Amino acid sequence: MKKFSSTSYEEFVHEFTLRVPENFNFAYDVLDSIAEEDPQRLAMVHVDDAGVRNDYSFAWFQEQSAKLAGALEKQGLKKGDRVMLILYRRAEFWVSMLACHRLGLVPVPSPSQLTVKDIDFRVRRANIRGMIVEDSVADRVEAARANCPSLTCLVQVGGDSVADGWNAYNELIESGASVFPRPQEPERNAGGDDPLLIFFSSGTTGMPKMVEHLHTYPLGHYVTGAYWHDLEPGDLHLTLADTGWGKAVWGKFYGQWMAGAAVFVWDFRGKFEPAELLEQLSQHKITTFCAPPTVYRFLIRQDLTKYDLSALRHCTTAGELLNDSVFHEWKEMTGLPIYEGYGQTETTLQILTLPCMEAKPGSIGRPAPGWDVVLMDAEGNICDPGQEGEICVKTSEGAPVGLFSGYLEDPEKTASVMFDGYYHTGDKAWMDEDGYFWFLGRVDDLIKSSGYRIGPFEVESALVAHPAVVEAAVTGVPDELRGQLVKATIVLAPDYSESEQLTKELQDHVKKVTAPYKYPRIINYVKELPKTISGKIRRVEIREQDAKPE
Incomplete structure (x- = not known):
């Protein structure tokens, strides 16, 4: 895909088109394509918890993911099998994801904070067959294992030894061939409308739901990387996110590589320290940065004059509301506005603020191309500017690329959010006269006091x-x-x-x-x-x- 420049939001939406190749598979159609064209192109700069830096090329990810795919196939895993990944921000996460894509396995990225009870619930709920986990998590998986008969393949990353019935990641990957050609048999060849991955929702209002995305999902993140993050070839992008959640593939994987940039991964294991983050930004010359508003709030309390942020040219945020004071203080201290965006585990970027747009502090921006977003009142009427309504995405003429296929094995829940030709997000907002959306909160979180409706x-x-x-x-x-x-x-x-x-x-x-x-x-x-x-x-x-x- 070739990025184009636009001078206005209207021009961008009018000119942008997204081509969806037949039977698209990110590992073969993006990773391998880049690796064959420019094998040594930088894909990732990785800094571990001890501060050791490693640079990884696209050729390295191609070879490592091919080896792992072959090894997992020898373990008996096949297209459609679900594999839970509980890994920190280590390169093995990306290798494992790509290996799953090659083999048609369905990865389930999961956070390292899961308890034995959480693991038990998710493994049985999703009928997980394989697990690739940190050595520090293996004991919890082992404790849940007796209650999870579906598990047939267990892989431990790191550590000096593995328990009976487990595979050591390094030994397993060395058993695979360095090339894994794209399978031609339909029962092995994954892509297009086949399941790509499953996220468990965060469960803010109930038990976690299984959100399924298809192989076309990464293409929806091209806008995220190329336009919202404003990435160019040669850029080094940092999104601060854990690999157990959707934001990691939003900001540390698909869209960034498709835009020609490299991702910066800082695998810190302890408490987040703002000063250490600023040191990473400075030392490694990060060019574009994305983090929740809370992180920016911590950063502006630091003395930014101690750090060389001259390489930093573009900043974005999502996940919470960015308050005016943080926006203005960060801009005053760095000269950079913060561009907001909005999306969900169920979607890619639905609403965004582009570099060609005025960044209005507190506004999540305007609809992304391909996303027909409206606000609806309780009766299903389209809201006028200034009127509060639920954020809804039109699907009657085809779902946008990046919208989830549904809540797995939960047709009632899926039907409760997808009806009358729209996907109902459950989030409330209002739109101003310029077409900018202003987020209010979850529908259930709105407060009704003395006739007023107040967003938290x-x-x-x-x-x-x-x-x-x-x-x-x-x-x-x-x-x-x-x-x-x-x-x-x-x-x-x-x-x-x-x-x-x-x-x-x-x-x-x-x-x-x-x-x-x-x-x-x-x-x-x-x-x-x-x-x-x-x-x-x-x-x-x-x-x-x-x-x-x-």
């Missing part, structure tokens, strides 16, 4: 703009007079402690930053917020706790 993100954004607040979760509490009261559950910065004076100060602060009626009448201070293992705030848990009788 708006209040949270105002709160985290105050130096005392590190994190905030805003929910509604039942009230006889107003219907609901706005409640803020807050994690304070180290130099602050709770007091009536601080509560009043925070309430007044919110009244100044946003509409006064949105201020939290109740503020609760906590050490940490309830979150999913992916780090998303579980407001539902706060609401459930508030609903319990005292």
Whole structure:
């Protein structure tokens, strides 16, 4: 694909086309194509937890993934079998994903925080046949194994020894041939509308769901890498994300390689330290960067003059609402605006802010090409500008490339979000007169107080703009007079402690930053917020706790 330049959003949407090759398979059609054209082109710069850097070429990934594919086939795994990956940010994750793509296996990327109970649930729920996991996770898999009869192939990455019934990754991969030609037999040849991978959703409102994507899914991320991240050949891109979640393939894999860039992977294992991240950006000359707004909030508290960020030219964010103060402070300190975007585990990038567009702080942007996005009210009517509605994607004339095929083995749940020619995201937003979307939150998270409808993100954004607040979760509490009261559950910065004076100060602060009626009448201070293992705030848990009788 050849990237083109545009001077406006309208021109970009009009000119952009996405060609979907027949029976597309990323490993053969992208990785192998690049490796054969330019074998030593840089694919990844990897820095491990000890600070050791390794550079990997596309030819290296081609050979390693071919070896692993052959070895896994010898283990009896075949097209359609599901393989759970629990790996840190190590190169073996990318090799394993590509090997699965070659063989037609369906990888299930999973976070390292999974407990024995989580592993048991997911293995049985998805009928997992193989697992490729960190040595530090192997004992948990072993503990769940007796209850998981579907498991036939276990691979351990790292460690000095493996338990009975396990394969050592290094030994296994060396048993495979360095070439794995694309199979021609239909029962072995995977691509196109065959299943590519499964994500378990983060479970913010219930048990995790299995989100299935097809082999065309990576193509949907070309816009992510080439246009939202604004990547060019020779760029080095860092998206801060764990390999157990969808954001890793959003920002560290498909779209970036298709755009001609290399990915930077920092495999830190302990607590995130902002100063160490800035050192990585500086030392390795990262050119483009993507991280959640929370990370930017931590970075602007550092002395950025200590770091050489001259190579950095483009910054993006997604996953939460970016508040104005962070946007302006980062731009003042670096000279760079932050371009927001929006998508879900079920999709690729639905809404984006492009370099050719004005970056409006707090707005997630305008619909990505190929995504016919509208806002709908509860009766199914299209909303006018300024009117709140659910973000919905038109599918009646064909699903956009990158939309999931459905919730696996859950037709009722799939039917609850895909009906009347639209995919219903469950997220609320409003659109301004310029066509920019402004995210409000999950439909279930909206607060109705005294006739007003209040999105939690708006209040949270105002709160985290105050130096005392590190994190905030805003929910509604039942009230006889107003219907609901706005409640803020807050994690304070180290130099602050709770007091009536601080509560009043925070309430007044919110009244100044946003509409006064949105201020939290109740503020609760906590050490940490309830979150999913992916780090998303579980407001539902706060609401459930508030609903319990005292």
